[in-house]
Amino acid sequence: MTNLIKLSAADLSGLLADRSVSSVEVTRAHLDHIAAIDTDVHAFLHVARDAALATAARIDARRAAGDVLGPLAGVPIAIKDVLATQDMPSTAGSKILEGWIPPYDATVVRRVRDAGLIPLGKTNMDEFAMGSSTEFSAYGPTHNPWDLDRIPGGSGGGSAAAVSSFEAPLALGSDTGGSIRQPAAVTGSVGVKPTYGGVSRYGSIALASSLDQVGPVTRTVYDAALLHDVIGGHDPLDSTSLTDSWPSMAAAARAGLADGALKGVRVGVIKELAGEGFQPGVKQRFEETLALLAKAGAEIVQVSAPNFEYAIAAYYLILPAEASSNLARFDSVRFGIRVNPAEGPLTSERVMAATRDAGFGPEVKRRIILGTYALSAGYYDAYYGSAQKVRTLIQRDFDAAFAQVDVLVSPSAPTTAFKFGEKMTDPMAMYLNDVTTIPANLAGVPGMSLPMGLAPEDGLPVGLQIMAPAKLDARLYTFGAAVERLLEATWGHTLLSQAPELAPTEMFASEEGVV
Amino acid sequence: MKKAELMDYDKALELFEPVLGFEVHVELNTKTKMFCGCANEFGQGANTNTCPTCLGLPGGLPQVNAKAIESSIRLGLALGCEIAEYSRFARKNYFYPDTAKNFQTSQYDEPIAFNGQLTIELESGRLVTVDIERAHMEDDAGKLTHVGGATGRIQGADYSLVDYNRGGVPLVEIVTQMIEGGEADSPEIGRTYVAAIREIVKGLGVSNARMEEGNVRCDANVSLRPRGSNILGTRTETKNVNSLRSVERAVRYEIQRQAALLAAGGTITQETRHWHEDTGITSAGRPKSDADDYRYFPEPDLVPVAPSREWVEELRATLPEPPAARRKRLQANWGFANLEFQDVVNSDLLDAVEATIAAGSAAQAARKWWTGEVARLANVAGVAADSLVHPVQVAALIELVVAGTLTDRLARQVLEGVIAGEGTPLEVVELRGLAVVSDDGALIAAIDEALAAQPDVLAKIRDGKVQAAGAVIGAVMKAMRGQADAARVRELVLERAGTAE
């Protein structure tokens, strides 16, 4: 029998549609695999085994009754813990929300349920999405399936590890400065940050409102497109949600599979992100990919984005500023944990302070303090004001670049997966890891990461980042699918087929023999 | 400060020039809240009209209520303001348990309306023009109830309860420029200005405008400048002064208090102050400085509001007649004396009287019923008169009196029935059997019986001593339980006496 967990969502969709396999079988296969390996990987903070099987049975019954179901009905999905789910705890990786079950579903979660997908559980993340490694999760880090001693990227390391270790074919992530794309890069999976406003943020626990965007985490570009079609589109509950009507991303991805899809595509290489100072293997795979693209008929164009060099500085003012305000609501009054001060009177102010002191981790506190400072009277113009100006300049850099090319490319991250603890004590080193991904968030343009090989020096996945003009997410899928096809044809296999098999952790004494 | 320690008012004005400023919060009467779909109403049980957004739950996001924008623009226009072509919300960050998000969504440097003017008329006929700096939109906080302790205030309370039903209700805050030159009229300027705002929002229909329910709340800023100086004094901000009379009293009190302090060589602390309705004094609240840092920044969860000029002009065309002009017109039309008209205005019954007249009643009758019996019953019930009974019912009642179906005394009973929910005046008349007995047959029978019982009276009447009829009339009225027209009874008595054997 086919190993169900190794199939793409699209393939599962086909098998489910012609009833060669049931959703219960597919769901159980994934749950069993999670049970077998997640003690080591720790991609999940919560696994909803019974609910998932019950939902799968309902979908099977509806299919049997002849209901018309969407293409992903019956396919399992993992949900990043930043998204509100009314039947599962939603902690955003923070102790302050330990055990909190929201009274509502995020819009994307509701859309996923309405489309008949099967939520398997909630995935690990850096606390409130602040981090690039999941080391800042209050519930312990997630491990990279390629090497359990290494980080899976962050903040959405849980979702990326879940799909790349075959615990789920699909996952939802959120991307504020690279939290979907960087984990995809270091785990050999596919991640898309849609155009800002393309996917609803309602019910996504906010980090930085003007940067956050929910998106798909998958193993193939086409699967990402299928999931994008489910979660995208206008939501009246999110004021920043675009009212545009969107083309089918799945159709756009299929268009990329046509022969000659890369012919004449103008591909911009951003001089400032072309690999200078990046890990040699990352630079090498990027240059090889460019050569392949050129050979396939794409036109490689060098472009410059001079203001990208200020992106990290601007980002680390805007993000903490917005986060400091967004995280003010965690005060123990209406939800979450409550901690009383060890001594002294129990005033609301002191209880709030004690709760926040106990509930927030060090990185969250660092950024709240930074943001509070940046917004303070007398500093606002110099910090937040200047950062907003940089943001405008970066948007202009993108406009100028997209006047010359159809898509922009860069490595998704400067390095492959680093070892645990390597950057924990040096916040700047951690922040610099997002140099490639941050500009897209500042400008609101869509970005994708897909695997472009393994770095020769460490055998770990390297990601290619593709960016398109705002609202042209479809172009990302067409180009991305074409590149994915080109690379896999060159390799003769998918990248993830090269990942080491993870052994089940359960050992049975009787089978091992007793001395 | 005890009342006895205050400086005499005239003396205070001799030494100092009062400088005023007002911040009036108007609660809009939209169906739903400012940034979510929850009902904009209270009294359904604590925290029933709430959702992830107005509870500030993780993941909740605001959406702007278009009706609130419309109401704010109309209010801005009625205050003579310019309407911004591009306006943004901003977060005002501070921690307080009644503020679910721990920031208020307000407006900072880009308010929806600015640069307005409002001319008010004092009782002396003096006209004062108040410059409006801005009118901006924001959301209201929840309501805290402090339990335990003696004062009901947070100090000394055992615990506090918070109800977020009011959290997220749309407010417009109207901020004046400094008002100078008010002089001895300053307290009256305060009262008249707030009354004018209340009248405008009521006329626009954008607020229920009941001060006693907090629909209109006034913060009064007062500072004193020594005569001959051009340096502004330190101001105090007296919060939540919630009746017109209190605005006047609070301003007057602050002038006298600050003058006494300054004259004694003291200094004024920049602070918020609480107004105490019962004792008529203000007390120190929390210190307030211009350096209070709310870390305002543009609300990233909301797109800017950019009302098109066409829409603004459409809204301008919907503005009602300005209240001052309307008052002049109505008084002239109705022919009320100044005192009669003031009585109606001060009782907040202009709309009710106008509607009653429109329903067919004579102006004086409408005025008499509303300011008389209806107002009295409302006072007993502790509610606003125009919430007690509909003008159409009052008009119907007046019509029954005019037609002779009811005497004034009976009409008062019918009014009580209408208020008790027994139906229209006509239905109450039926139900309670209260109509004047206009059936001559029934009256004649009663008269004949009374005359037969008092033969001496009959003789006197026949002798021409007509006043003797009074005794018979009294007996008949008693027999009819008051439900007879006394004049008609008298006519019939004389007639029966004249034709009897």
Ligand SMILES: [Zn+2]
């Ligand atoms: Zn609400």
